[in-house]
Structure formats: structure tokens, C-alpha cells
Amino acid sequence: MVDxxxxxxxxxxxxxxxxSTGHDWFHIDRVRNIALQIHEKEKSGDPLIIELAxxxxxxxxxxxxxxxxxxxxxxxxxxxxxxxxxxxxNHIKEIIETISFKGGNNRNITSVEAAIVQDADRLDAIxxxxxxxxxxxxxxxxxxxxDPSISIRTSMTNEEYRKGKSSSINHFYxxxxxxxxxxxxxxxxxxxxxxxAFMESFLHEFYNDWNGKRQ
Ligand code: ADP
Ligand code: NI
Numbered sequence: 001m002v003d004x005x006x007x008x009x010x011x012x013x014x015x016x017x018x019x020s021t022g023h024d025w026f027h028i029d030r031v032r033n034i035a036l037q038i039h040e041k042e043k044s045g046d047p048l049i050i051e052l053a054x055x056x057x058x059x060x061x062x063x064x065x066x067x068x069x070x071x072x073x074x075x076x077x078x079x080x081x082x083x084x085x086x087x088x089x090n091h092i093k094e095i096i097e098t099i100s101f102k103g104g105n106n107r108n109i110t111s112v113e114a115a116i117v118q119d120a121d122r123l124d125a126i127x128x129x130x131x132x133x134x135x136x137x138x139x140x141x142x143x144x145x146x147d148p149s150i151s152i153r154t155s156m157t158n159e160e161y162r163k164g165k166s167s168s169i170n171h172f173y174x175x176x177x178x179x180x181x182x183x184x185x186x187x188x189x190x191x192x193x194x195x196x197a198f199m200e201s202f203l204h205e206f207y208n209d210w211n212g213k214r215q
Contacts, residue, residue, distance in 0.1 A: 004048070004082060008055045011078055015059060023058045027124055027133070031057065034191070035120035041187035045112040049088060053095040053117045060096060109184060119188030122179045127195025130176055131202055138168030145169065146210065172203060 013025050032054040039045050059078070060071030075096065079089045091111065098107045099118040109115050125133065135145065144150075146169035153174055156164060166174065180196040183189040 004084075005051060005055075007082070008052055008078075012055050012059065015074075023061060028055060028058060030124050030129070031117070031120045034123055035117050038116050038119055038185055038187045042112075042116065042185050045116050049091055049095070049113045050116055052082075053092045053113060054120060056092065057096050057099060057117060057121060115184035116188075119183050119185050119192075122183065123188060123191055123195065126176050126179050126192060127198050130195065131199060134168050134171050134176065138171065143167055146206075169203075169206070172199060 012028055016023060016025050016028060032051055035050050035054040036047060039047055039050050056075060056078070060068070060075040075093065079092060082089070084092075091113070094110060095114040095117055098109055098114050099121060109118060124130065138145065143165070144167045147167045150165060150167050150170060152170050153160065153164065153166065156174075161174075176199060177196070180189070180192040183192050
């Protein structure tokens with residue numbers, strides 16, 4: 001089992017170390033750690049499936065590949081190298097397929113392991129780290145920190161979510177502030193509440209500074 005994890009870590013590090021859209025190795029490592037933490041608190045789910053799915057959850061991401069099929073192929077090829085039965089391999093693939101946000105247009109969660117990994121991935125998008133990731137991603141995409149002339153999008157397709165014009169501050173309203181309500185587990189919700197409150201105070205300070213209000 002240790003070997004399985006070490007092998008997966010090595011593969012993921014090689015594939016994701018250089019990424020600067022917020023999907024680097026450290027994001028993966030944080031998601032794995034928080035997923036295992038939730039699993040311990042909830043006392044449910046198979047920890048091996050949770051850890052492997054967390055480690056592999058962004059390998060086939062559509063943003064990191066020109067074609068979604070290339071990412072899927074990479075994941076399948078790697079999973080086939082692991083000494084795991086078909087049921088477990090398919091479970092891991094199913095988790096990865098279902099957890100992505102995609103502008104709110106995601107599929108239903110089908111297992112407790114998926115619920116936990118999705119919570120962990122969402123927790124890494126909010127709070128202090130989430131704020132840092134939003135501005136890093138926005139900079140990489142070339143969007144502004146904030147532009148009051150760009151309105152907040154209330155509903156959007158997956159395509160619009162990825163390609164439409166936005167700002168990093170708008171992203172808080174289009175995604176980050178909604179995540180707390182979408183948590184699947186009790187322990188995930190508790191962590192989300194603290195991180196959510198931190199984002200709200202960040203936004204409060206941001207607008208004060210933007211408007212030149214004296215402290
Ligand atoms: P997911 O894990 O649901 O696939 P994404 O891949 O969409 O999340 O996003 C990766 C990181 O980049 C997250 O922290 C997310 O909040 C941030 N991000 C995604 N889209 C934008 C955007 N338009 N503006 C700012 N940050 C974004
Ligand atoms: Ni992720």
C-alpha cells in the first residue's frame with residue numbers, strides 16, 4: 001500500500017510540478033491531506049481510494065490538456081500500472097469524473113469517497129489559499145484583479161465559465177462564496193465556514209482600500 005502511494009506521488013509530481021494555474025503538486029498534496037483529515041473525522045470511506053483519487057484528481061483536467069481524451073488516457077494508462085482490481089480503478093475514475101466544479105454544472109456525487117475528495121478540493125479553493133489561487137489563476141489568464149465595469153455572471157455554461165470575461169474579484173461571487181453551501185460532509189462544512197468568513201473579511205478590506213477609505 002505504501003508502495004502504491006509512493007508510486008502515485010512520483011507520477012503526479014512529475015506531471016504537475018511546473019503548473020502555475022493553481023494545479024501544482026502542492027495543491028494536490030493539500031487536497032490529499034485534508035481529504036484524509038475529513039475521512040478520519042467522519043470515520044467513513046476507504047482511505048486508500050480517497051488518497052489515490054485525491055492524488056490523481058487533476059491529472060486528466062481539461063485545462064491542462066488540449067484534448068480531454070488525452071488527459072483521460074493518461075489517467076487510465078497510469079491506473080493500469082497499479083496492482084488494483086477493476087472495481088477500484090473504476091471507482092477512482094468515477095470520483096475524478098464527478099468532482100469538478102464546471103461552473104456549477106457538475107454531476108451527482110455517487111460515493112462517500114467522492115464526497116470527501118470533492119470537499120477537500122473545494123476547501124483548497126477558499127480561505128487564504130483560495131484567495132491566493134484565484135489571483136494567480138487570474139494573472140495567468142490575463143484577467144484583471146477587479147474591474148467594476150464587468151458584471152458578475154449569475155448562471156453560465158461550462159464553456160462560458162472557462163472562456164467568458166471575468167475578473168478575479170468576480171470569481172469570488174461566481175464560485176468561491178458559493179462553495180460553503182455545496183459541502184457534502186459535516187467536517188468539511190465546519191472548515192468551510194471558517195475559510196468563508198476569512199474571504200468575506202478580505203473582500204470587505206479590499207473594497208475599503210479600493211474606495212480609498214481611511215482605516
Ligand atoms: P476545479 O478544481 O473545480 O477544477 P478550477 O480548475 O476551475 O477548479 O480552478 C483552479 C483554481 O483557479 C481554483 O482555486 C479556482 O478558484 C481558480 N479559478 C478558476 N477560474 C478562475 C477565474 N476565472 N478567476 C480566478 N480564479 C479562477
Ligand atoms: Ni484540484
